[in-house]
Amino acid sequence: MDVQYVFIEPWTTEFSNTIWIYLMGFFVASACGLVGNYLILRRMALVGDAISHSVLPGLAVAFLLSHSRQTWTMFLGAMLAGIVTTLLIEVIHSKSRVKQDAAIGIAFSSLFAIGVILISVFASKVDLDQECVLYGEIEYVASDLPVLIGSTVIGPAAVVRMAGVLLGTVILIVLFYKELLVSSFDKGLALSLGVNSTVVHYALMATLSIVVVSAFESVGAILVIAMLIIPGATAYLLTDRLPTMMVITVIHSALSALMGIHLARWWSNSATAGAMVVSASILFALAWVFSPRHGLIRRYLKVKVLTPEPESI
Amino acid sequence: MNFLPIHPPWSGRHIPRTLYVCVIAAVILFVFSCPSAMAARIGEISETNIGDQVYRFFTLQDPSVRYTIAGCILLGTCCGMLGSFIVVRKMALMGDALSHAVLPGVALGFLWTMEKNPLYIFVGATIAGLIGTATVSAIKRTTRLKEDTALGIVLASFYAVGICLLTYIQHLPTGNKSGIDKFLFGQAAAMGREDLILMAVVCVICLVMVYLFYKELLALSFDTAFARSLGLNVDLLHHMLMLLLSFAVVISLKAVGVVLVSAMLITPAATAYLLTERLSRMIGIAIVVGMVSGIAGAFFSFLGNNLPTGPFIVLAASLFFVGAFLFAPKHGVILRWWRTLNRRKRTIRENMLKSIYHVLEQRGFDAEGVSTRELAEQRRETVEDVEGTLRELNSHSLITRHEDGNITIFTPDGWQRAATIVRNHRLWELYLTNEASIAADHVHDDAEIIEHVLGEETVMELQKRLDYANLDPHGKHIPTREDIEQRGRHQKPGTLTSGYGGQV
């Protein structure tokens, strides 16, 4: 392994490139991870996976209708696709014997199939390469058009967009913290407090769709799916408090993005997105084994030395 | 709650259902044939016309077509069979997780020999799949993460490793990478002879295992705790099922691609789930649906140029599902809506019959005819609305109309029906007031729904409970069986000695 190449050069000679890759990965992972926390707590992890697949037809349709790859049309297409998916899942499992897990599978695979067909059939008109959708091109994110305020360059368009989405997500979570908390924890209480759980659910799905699609454009589907679940799951193993979980999610994202860059350079200088996910998984595995409260080692020790918890009534 | 289609002792007649499925299949295939022509033209301009291409396909002239169809039949069998178990066990998305988790295995299998040897890829993928399911179980067992999260973690992380390996392969000097690409979206036309042999072997293994262990798998699926208490090795059975599932996933990869394999496991099985109450039949229907979808999908991707097969196969399966969802004989949405509509219409008709009876009763059953205006007053409706309902009653031979439709008279059938309804209504009101201690003024609305629902058995039970009373809470006479059955209308209800006696 060429240490110089893998560890040093990214931050010295290629800094201007690396920093944008890093920030993009960090922003994507954070935004996905924060929303993903709620998916995990509401036991909807696979709905997140489903929506990250089913935004594809939304994108295809949006592109075909508007003939442009403008951000707002993409967001709109994705949001609609996300809401349609959620609706489909609801309709299938509430109006027939089919249970929710099968409903999720049917809904997203049908929509995804439609998306792939649209892209294949109208291949010449749709500028969505199948493989690009899957693993994206985070390595090229730096060469995206720069965004200017006045005459100062802030950064490549994709990164700025993602930063905006991340900011929006954080704001929404902070503003609606109570409502999200109550509707995730105790639906009965939510109802009696006047919190409309259905609205919260659809709003969460819409936010998810937007996060997913803005990440899609540069990093592809794998990173998105993974970052929805892995940071939150890791955090869940390390803490018992929700705010702490959010913080750990962000830290996890920062670390995975960093590790991912170096890992990718070591292997093949491509599939950086994949490398980031592998890093995230490694961090998860570490937490799984070594978590101070819930890790495997701790469990093993607990079994060996039975320590009864003092119970005072 | 009937979540598992176990054979109920009273079901039979499976032939019509299978026929039903075949008919749906034929219809959908036919419907599909027409728009497909358009789709093909958009993508590519081909010189041969569509008719020729269809002919070529169905006469199995091309070896690739033969392989494709054979492959689809095998795929449908395997996926339909194993998909049924995971749908019924509510672990449908395990298929999705597996299909993503096998990817690193596929890549490693390729790397082992540097060629697309199906056997090595198969072994690699299966091992990866098993490691994946084991990891899911381990996460569930040792942490507080729930099943869906565990599935998601395995799905995403293994998939990422797979993609990394695939990218690595793509950069290798040994070309041949295009074959691996097809694993993502499927290209059934690229199936070779070796692939088919592998698929056939795997299919046979799956069939044999499921056949041998059918009742154990049935017990496992229905009630795991109970199966354990019977002494069955539940864990071993589960792992065996997961192994077979991995097999099904791996052999479907080539045809349908990674992302859509889970659709082939879930959608045909879910379709079958809506059409039958027996697991064995469910498996059969799932297999048929899987096969037909496979062939249909292959057909449409064949028409176009370089179109992936996976999405078309999945779409075909989804259309079958939609068909079952809407039109299934017992549970279909459209059918239920239709039944509700009919029921509502029947209720309106019966309420009208009741009103005619009431008007006659108010007059002490002196005359037989009731005028439309009286009915409109009684029901507080407009004459037009009453007219409409009367016309319906007429067409059902429950009334006859005289003097240009102004006067209505019961037919014997109509009289019977009306008297029955009134009896049910009044019995129910009496029951609620006396037995259920519900205030008399609450009762009227409830009875409006119930009287149309009570069956003869319940009515007899009610009469017994109420000591065969004669009067309802409002003091009106409750029609007895003699009243209902009397054809000659010169007998006024209540004047016949019923032989019961007793009063409120």
Place this chain on the structure above:
Amino acid sequence: MATPLEIHDLTVSYDKKPVIWGVDLAVPEGKLVGIIGPNGAGKSTLIKAIMGHIPLSSGWVKIFGKPYSENRTRVGYVPQRESVDWDFPVTVMDVVLMGRYGRLGLFKRPKKSDREIARECLDKVKMLPFANRQIANLSGGQQQRVFLARALAQESDIYLMDEPFAGVDAATESAIVTLLQELKNRGKTLLVVHHDLSTAPGYFDMLLLLNMRVVAFGPTEQVFNAELLQKTYGGRLTILADVAEKIKQQR
């Protein structure tokens, strides 16, 4: 002063099947009312219907003369323990604070005064030492007390409780009863679904005997007798159940 809880001709269907028929009820203020009846009699359903969790097929509910939706904050709810995911990453204090959310607006955070109230409520149920513990690490009795503390924090005038004594150790049970008596003495109205016939007459001032419809409602001494209990538990209402089943199958 309006009646705390008034119900008229309440009919409720659960999953299309009628489970409660034509319930009339007027609960006076400052009473501790126990709801007893056999399994499947609709006791939990009644509570949920009062709060509008389930749509009503007929009838209405009034809280202090107004519909429930207008007087939500005056009703506190203690649900059954199974209804919640105990692995959720919240502490005991977080859960009790949720009881204050009804009084905060959409974007506001709990204030210091809210935290003070939460602490007081925790102290009342003797759970203050556990304030920072995650809820999974609690025993059944302790979890129940956290729920109670949350209901107390809601500072309501009416409390609806769904089997608060189920699966709870003896010490916790008597602690809860004492607390309920105290609330009653302060003028609160309490409606409690109870599962244990033997303790019912000892705990409650008034009893509602429910088996799909109201069998009897009144002071315990008048209502808790063999004849009425036989009517409630005796199974003479199979027709109601049968018809309910038929209606469900029709849909």
